[in-house]
Each structure stands twice: as C-alpha cells, then as structure tokens.
C-alpha cells in the first residue's frame with residue numbers, strides 16, 4: 103500500500119467511525135461520514151455526518167463546517183456523492199463550486215445505474231477523484247445498499263441460547279437468561295436499526311416493548327414490527343398500552359383481521375398456516391424505506407427466516423445460565439449450531455459480553 107493510500111484509509115476510517123453513531127437515525131437514505139482535510143498540514147477543517155432523518159447532506163454540512171476553507175482541500179466521503187437528483191439536488195455541484203481539489207470515497211453508489219456517476223462528474227470538473235475499497239464504508243451502508251439492490255432491508259437476527267440450548271421459557275414471568283452486558287448489546291443493535299421485529303407470542307410472554315433503554319439513545323427506537331400469528335393479541339401488554347410515540351406495525355394475514363388500539367397500524371399480508379409471508383413483509387418494509395431490520399426471534403421465527411434464506415447477519419448470544427427441560431429448544435431438530443452450519447453460515451466474530459458471549463455469523 104502506498105503512503106497516499108494509507109493516509110486516505112486513515113481519514114476514511116475516521117469518517118466511517120463518525121458516521122456509525124448515526125446508524126438507525128438517518129431515515130431512508132444512506133448514512134454518510136464526511137471530512138474536509140488540509141492535505142499539506144493533514145488537519146481536519148470540517149466534518150459532518152448525515153443528520154437525523156437525513157434532513158441534510160453530510161458532504162454539504164462538512165463543507166459548511168470549514169467556514170469557507172475549502173479551496174484546494176481534500177474531501178473524504180464514505181459514499182460517492184450523487185450526481186443526480188435524489189431527495190436533494192446533486193451533491194457534486196456544491197463540491198465543485200467550493201473549489202475542493204480532491205475527493206476520496208470509500209464506496210460507490212450501490213445503485214448500479216448511478217455507480218461511478220458522482221466521481222465522473224467531479225473528474226469532468228477537474229477534481230482529482232480516488233476510490234478506495236474501504237470495508238468500514240461498505241458496512242456503514244449495507245442496509246441502504248441491500249434495500250436499493252434487493253428491495254428489502256438488511257436483516258440482522260438475534261437469538262439467545264441458554265447453556266442447555268433453549269431459546270426461551272415459553273411461559274411469562276421468567277427472568278432473561280442473559281446478563282446486563284448482553285442486554286446492552288441488544289439495546290445497541292436496536293438503536294442502530296431502522297426497525298425492530300418480534301413474534302407476537304414473545305411480545306406477550308416477555309412483555310417486551312422493543313424500546314431502546316440506553317442513556318441518551320431512548321429516542322432512537324425505530325418502527326416496531328410485530329408478526330401476529332394464529333393467536334389473539336393481548337392489548338394490555340406494555341407494548342400496546344404505553345404511549346411512547348414510537349410507531350408499531352402489526353402484520354397479520356387477510357384471514358385473521360385484527361382490531362387494535364388506534365395508533366397501532368395493522369397490515370394484512372398473504373401467507374401460509376396463519377403466518378404472513380416473510381418475503382412480502384420485508385418487501386413492504388423496503389417500500390417504506392427501512393434500511394436496517396433487527397429481528398429478535400425465538401426458535402420458530404428464527405427457523406422461518408433461516409429457511410427462507412432471509413438472514414444477512416446472525417447474532418447468537420450464548421448465555422451462561424440454563425433454562426432447564428421446560429424451555430423451548432432453539433432448534434426444531436438437533437443442535438442449533440448444526441442447523442446454521444447446514445444453512446451455510448460461518449462465524450465472523452466472537453465477543454465476550456460479561457458472563458455471556460455473542461457469536462456473529464454471515465453466509466459466506
């Protein structure tokens with residue numbers, strides 16, 4: 103790697119780290135980190151990330167943050183700027199007008215129709231352009247890229263396994279099998295998602311309202327999606343009863359209409375055996391601009407997602423505690439690890455969470 107490339111990577115790392123905190127809050131567009139650097143002194147003159155709900159463009163905010171010191175400077179962006187009209191006019195125009203000398207991007211526009219267009223428009227205006235294939239920039243926009251290319255959100259699914267291989271107690275009133283660190287991990291994943299999904303029975307059994315309980319991030323919870331099944335929903339549970347202002351979408355099937363509190367949206371989607379078809383549920387979320395979906399599943403919902411090949415990243419929390427024989431086994435047959443190996447998942451990360459661990463898998 104040349105000196106210039108390692109310098110570019112370092113600044114892109116900074117831009118990606120800055121922007122990661124915005125995940126789950128930036129609305130339907132991409133989450134972008136932008137830094138303006140004085141190349142001779144290697145000094146940051148301006149920086150920005152996509153603000154809440156994507157109300158403005160990070161590249162323009164970073165230019166403004168320099169207070170006019172843009173002439174001849176380098177702009178680092180985790181994503182190529184758009185040269186076409188999106189929710190905004192092309193971002194390339196103000197970059198050209200600002201006199202930026204070089205633009206370095208960590209990823210191209212994921213939409214094949216537009217990939218490379220932004221860099222070409224800048225190059226045509228005499229700006230030096232560099233594309234570094236930068237993994238943190240790609241990760242930042244895997245949600246947006248999945249929605250643009252597949253019409254559905256990027257799906258992260260979490261399942262917690264007790265030491266004896268159970269995924270739940272199956273009855274109300276029992277404590278969670280995992281500790282505080284693992285709960286914080288789950289809360290951070292919720293905060294970084296645009297929508298959180300759970301099966302109906304779990305919402306009732308755990309009276310889990312799917313909100314983010316992390317200091318400073320309480321407002322972060324996105325859409326809460328509940329997949330109704332064949333049973334009636336208990337409307338007295340915290341999820342439905344508490345007024346939080348965080349929207350709830352209940353997905354049912356046409357043969358099972360549900361009348362819920364006003365304020366809870368109910369959508370019917372065709373399915374089988376009383377379960378809405380997951381592919382269509384995800385397409386609906388994609389249409390609504392949901393880039394990142396975090397699914398908190400028990401055994402049956404996990405199996406439906408895995409069997410449908412709809413899981414992009416799988417988090418298995420290995421809890422230190424046992425549940426005992428009365429619990430619900432995580433795999434319908436055999437061991438859960440064998441099930442995910444058969445589905446061609448490979449471990450890509452492993453972390454200690456206090457007394458518990460989390461293993462992360464992707465299909466490679």
Ligand SMILES: NC(=O)c1ccc[n+]([C@@H]2O[C@H](COP(=O)([O-])OP(=O)(O)OC[C@H]3O[C@@H](n4cnc5c(N)ncnc54)[C@H](OP(=O)(O)O)[C@@H]3O)[C@@H](O)[C@H]2O)c1
Nearest residue numbers: 262269270271272301303304331332377399400402403406
């Ligand atoms: N270990 C974990 O991380 C974890 C996470 C969530 C829940 N749990 C535990 O698991 C136990 C059962 O909760 P749960 O039944 O809600 O778990 P689940 O397996 O996550 O979800 C099943 C629920 O979703 C409904 N559903 C709708 N569409 C579905 C589909 N396509 N595939 C599968 N299910 C679909 C089911 O309806 P029907 O009833 O009609 O089948 C059922 O109500 C509880 O003890 C809960 O605490 C553990």
